[in-house]
Structure formats: C-alpha cells, structure tokens
Amino acid sequence: MTMTVREAAGSLLMVGLGGTELSELERAWLKLIRPAGIILFQRNIEGAQQTRALLQEAGGLCAAHAARCVDVEGGTVDRLRVALAPMPAAQSVARAAREANNPSLARRHGELIARGVKAFGFNCTLAPVLDLGLPESAQVMGTRCAGATAEEVVAYASPFFAGLKAHGVTGCGKHLPGLGGGKLDSHLETPKIDRTWKQLWQQDLEPYRALREEMPMAMVSHGAYPKTRGGKQPASVSPFWIGDVLRRRVGFRGIILSDDMEMGGVLKFLSIETAAVEAVRAGTDLVEICHQPALILRAYEGLVSEGERSSAFRKILLQRARESEKKRRKTFAGIAPALSSRQFESLRGEVLAFGEMIAKGVAA
Numbered sequence: 479m480t481m482t483v484r485e486a487a488g489s490l491l492m493v494g495l496g497g498t499e500l501s502e503l504e505r506a507w508l509k510l511i512r513p514a515g516i517i518l519f520q521r522n523i524e525g526a527q528q529t530r531a532l533l534q535e536a537g538g539l540c541a542a543h544a545a546r547c548v549d550v551e552g553g554t555v556d557r558l559r560v561a562l563a564p565m566p567a568a569q570s571v572a573r574a575a576r577e578a579n580n581p582s583l584a585r586r587h588g589e590l591i592a593r594g595v596k597a598f599g600f601n602c603t604l605a606p607v608l609d610l611g612l613p614e615s616a617q618v619m620g621t622r623c624a625g626a627t628a629e630e631v632v633a634y635a636s637p638f639f640a641g642l643k644a645h646g647v648t649g650c651g652k653h654l655p656g657l658g659g660g661k662l663d664s665h666l667e668t669p670k671i672d673r674t675w676k677q678l679w680q681q682d683l684e685p686y687r688a689l690r691e692e693m694p695m696a697m698v699s700h701g702a703y704p705k706t707r708g709g710k711q712p713a714s715v716s717p718f719w720i721g722d723v724l725r726r727r728v729g730f731r732g733i734i735l736s737d738d739m740e741m742g743g744v745l746k747f748l749s750i751e752t753a754a755v756e757a758v759r760a761g762t763d764l765v766e767i768c769h770q771p772a773l774i775l776r777a778y779e780g781l782v783s784e785g786e787r788s789s790a791f792r793k794i795l796l797q798r799a800r801e802s803e804k805k806r807r808k809t810f811a812g813i814a815p816a817l818s819s820r821q822f823e824s825l826r827g828e829v830l831a832f833g834e835m836i837a838k839g840v841a842a
Contacts, residue, residue, distance in 0.1 A: 483792060486799035487781035488512045489541040490758055492735070494768035498524050500535055507771055508539035511778045514764055514806060515545025515602075520557050523548075523598065529561070530599035530816060537813070543806035545648075545764070546813070548598070550591050551605040553621045562594050563829040566836040567621035568606055572634035574836050576625075583836070584624075584634045588641020588649070590829055595647055596814045597822060602648040604697065604735075606635045608685040610658030618660065628684035635685060639692045646811045651689060653699035653737060655708075655719055656682025660701055668712055668747055669701045678706065686728050694809050695733040696724060698762070700744045712744045715756035725761055733805045734761060738768045739777065751780025759794055763802040 481489075488511035495504055495516065516536045523529050537544045548557050553567025566587070575583040588606075595603050608631055609615070611623030624634035635651065642649040655678050660669030673682065686696065698720060700712040713719040714736045724730050736757050739745070744753050754765050754777035767774045785792040817825065 481796055481799055483785040483795065484782055485512065485541075486795045487778055487785060489514050489799045490763065490765055490781065490795075490802060491754075491774065491778060492517055492545060492547065492764045492766045493774050494519065495522055495532070495536060496771075498522055498528055499532055503771065504536075505539065507775060508536060511774070512539065512541045513544075514541050514802060515547060515810075516540065517545075517547040517549075517604075517766065517768055518557065518600075519549075519768070520560065523557060523561050525561055526598050526816065526822060530813065533599040534813060541806075542803065543810050545602050545806065545810050546600045547602040547604055548595055548600045549605070550595055550603045551607060551622060552587065552591065555605075555622060558594055558598065561598070563826045564833060565591060565594070565829060566833045568624045568634060568638075569611065569621040570836050572624035572630065574839055575634065576630065577839065581633060581637045585637035585641040586832060588638035589644060590641075590825075590832055592642045592645035592647035593825055594829065596645060597817045597825060599813045600647070601811045601813070602650065602695070603642065604650045604652065604695075606638050606649065606651065607653070608635060608651045608689070609653060609656050610682055612658040614659050614661050615657055619657065623658070628681055628688070631685045632688045635689055636692060639689065643692075646814070648694045648809050648811075650695035650697050650735060651686060651693045652697035653701070654683070654686060654696050654724060655699070655701070655703065655713055657699055657701055658682055668744070669699075670710070671701050671703050672705055673703065675706045678703065683723070683728065686724070686730065690728055690730045690732075693730070693732060695735055696730055697735045697737055698724070699737055700741055712747055714739070714744055714762075715748065715753055715760060717760040720757075720760040720762060733763045733802070733809060735764045736762050736766050738766050740767055740769050740773055749780075750777050751783075753777070754780050755784045755791070758798055759791065761798075763798065763805060
C-alpha cells in the first residue's frame with residue numbers, strides 16, 4: 479500500500495502522554511499523526527492494570543507494530559520504582575558481578591527488568607546505559623554507568639541484553655557516541671565533550687561495536703564533539719555520527735532512536751521542526767518527543783512541510799518510514815498477558831530480594 483507523506487511523518491515519531499488516561503485532545507492528535515510508539519513516565523503510571531489499559535488504547539491509535547517504551551535502568555532512572563519495586567542501579571549490579579566474577583547477576587538484572595516492564599504492558603525498556611563512567615560526568619550520570627572502561631560496560635551490558643531478550647523485551651543502548659566525558663546535563667544544555675576521535679572510537683564507541691549484533695536499538699545523544707568531524711552540532715541531528723559512524727563504521731543495523739527532542743541540548747541549538755527534519759535526514763528511525771503536544775505537532779508538521787516542499791526529502795522520509803516499519807515488525811512484541819495478583823506480588827518480592835542482595839554485596 480502506498481504511504482502518504484503524512485503517514486510517513488507520523489510513523490517516525492515516538493511520543494509521550496500527559497496523564498494516567500488519554501484525554502480527548504490526545505485521542506484526536508494520536509489519530510491524526512499515528513505515531514510509531516508511546517513512551518510513558520511516572521506521571522502516567524499508577525498500577526499495572528491502569529498502565530496496560532492506557533497502552534492498549536494509545537497503542538491502538540499508533541502505526542502498526544508500535545513501540546511501548548519506558549525508562550527502567552534501575553537506580554535513579556526507574557519509572558516503575560513506586561508501582562512495582564525499586565530496581566538496583568547498573569553501577570551496583572555491575573560492580574557486584576565483577577567482584578563475584580558472576581556475570582549472571584547482570585543477566586538477572588535484565589530478566590527482572592524485562593519481567594517488570596512486561597507486567598505493565600511495555601515491550602521496550604530504554605536501557606542499558608553504555609556511557610563510560612568517567613570523572614568528568616560523575617555528577618551528571620551518577621550510578622547509571624556500569625563501569626569506567628569499555629570492557630566493564632560490555633561485561634555488564636551483554637548479559638543484560640540477553641536477559642531482556644529471554645523475555646521478549648527490546649533493549650536500547652545509550653547515549654551514542656558517549657556522554658562519559660560530558661560535564662553538562664543534556665536535558666538543559668548541549669554538552670561539549672572535548673574527547674578526540676581516537677578516544678571516542680577506541681573507548682566510548684567500543685561497546686557499540688562489541689554489542690552491535692546483540693543490541694536491537696541505539697539512542698543518539700545531544701552531545702557535541704568539537705574535536706571530531708561532528709563539530710559543534712548535537713550528535714542527534716548529525717549525519718556524521720548517525721550515518722557515517724553508527725551505520726557505516728560501527729555497522730549497526732537496528733533501530734536508531736533520538737534522545738528526547740524536547741531537551742535543551744538540542745532545542746537551544748535548533749527549532750523542534752528543524753531538529754526533527756535533520757534527525758530523519760541523518761538516518762534516525764524514531765524521533766522521540768516526550769512531553770508537550772504542541773512540540774509533537776510542530777515536529778510532525780515540520781516533517782510534513784519539508785516532505786511537501788522538497789522532493790529529495792520526501793524520498794528520504796518515505797524510505798525511512800518503510801524501513802522503520804520493517805524494523806518495528808521484527809523488534810516489538812504485542813502486549814503480554816497480565817500477571818495474576820499472586821504472580822505480581824511474587825515478582826515484586828524477587829525484585830526487592832535482588833536489590834537487597836546487591837546492596838549487601840552478596841553473590842547469588
């Protein structure tokens with residue numbers, strides 16, 4: 479079936495919602511743009527039954543094979559910490575796994591997160607973080623990084639991805655090409671990371687090379703790398719980082735997702751319309767916009783307008799939409815059956831017990 483410019487534009491967006499149920503306005507604009515997926519936050523999540531109902535309705539207004547995403551890394555980034563139980567941070571799990579020489583702890587982390595997000599109706603968690611835990615970014619990244627070296631990051635992330643896959647949940651490595659050398663929070667500013675191409679390629683990008691066959695999705699950051707060919711432009715809109723490095727040099731063939739385009743790291747550099755167009759032009763499969771409907775609609779109309787104005791961009795837009803649909807079909811599962819009350823409480827107990835074990839530094 480022939481795809482229109484409007485259908486193509488909508489199918490390249492992953493969007494956030496305002497509350498715990500759809501408003502009439504949200505139903506209207508979801509029907510209009512038919513996005514490729516939904517991402518929920520704690521503001522959207524009260525309990526498993528409510529979240530599953532929200533995802534079921536919103537997903538029915540999306541394009542086919544929709545992503546239903548949530549950020550559950552463990553530690554400070556865990557949207558299910560209240561509704562289910564707090565997951566331990568990647569840093570703690572990775573350290574425990576190294577000290578005990580027991581990589582199964584990282585796999586267990588992935589499995590518990592997968593089972594948790596599935597219980598709420600999600601098919602994707604935006605984890606693990608592949609950034610290096612360097613001193614420059616310690617205040618910003620906190621406990622999100624698995625290690626200071628690529629070897630330590632891969633040792634955690636590989637079994638973590640395997641744990642997700644075992645339960646049919648999609649993971650996402652982030653934030654390419656690496657925020658380990660950044661001192662600023664990309665939610666607010668564009669981090670200018672003064673690492674050389676050699677440092678980035680041999681260290682920050684090594685996890686992406688090592689995991690390219692295991693990693694179904696990769697998220698591109700809003701960091702800028704002035705000592706590289708990427709220059710001062712945020713990586714999330716950069717043909718160099720997305721097309722040249724991630725696609726061609728790394729050889730990644732999965733889904734490329736932008737970090738949230740509402741962040742100051744990109745919006746202080748470009749308008750939302752231009753950012754969406756440039757991200758798609760550079761090779762992005764899914765453009766993430768997490769909060770404001772006005773910005774979602776502006777990005778959508780920006781893609782449509784450029785597709786109608788430029789025949790060259792229209793060709794890119796339609797091709798990207800077709801490729802994105804094929805990738806989503808292979809990548810994202812449907813909603814899993816709900817857990818019984820007993821099963822849910824059992825899972826909660828397992829998560830709490832795992833967290834206590836990690837906190838005590840005791841290997842299973």
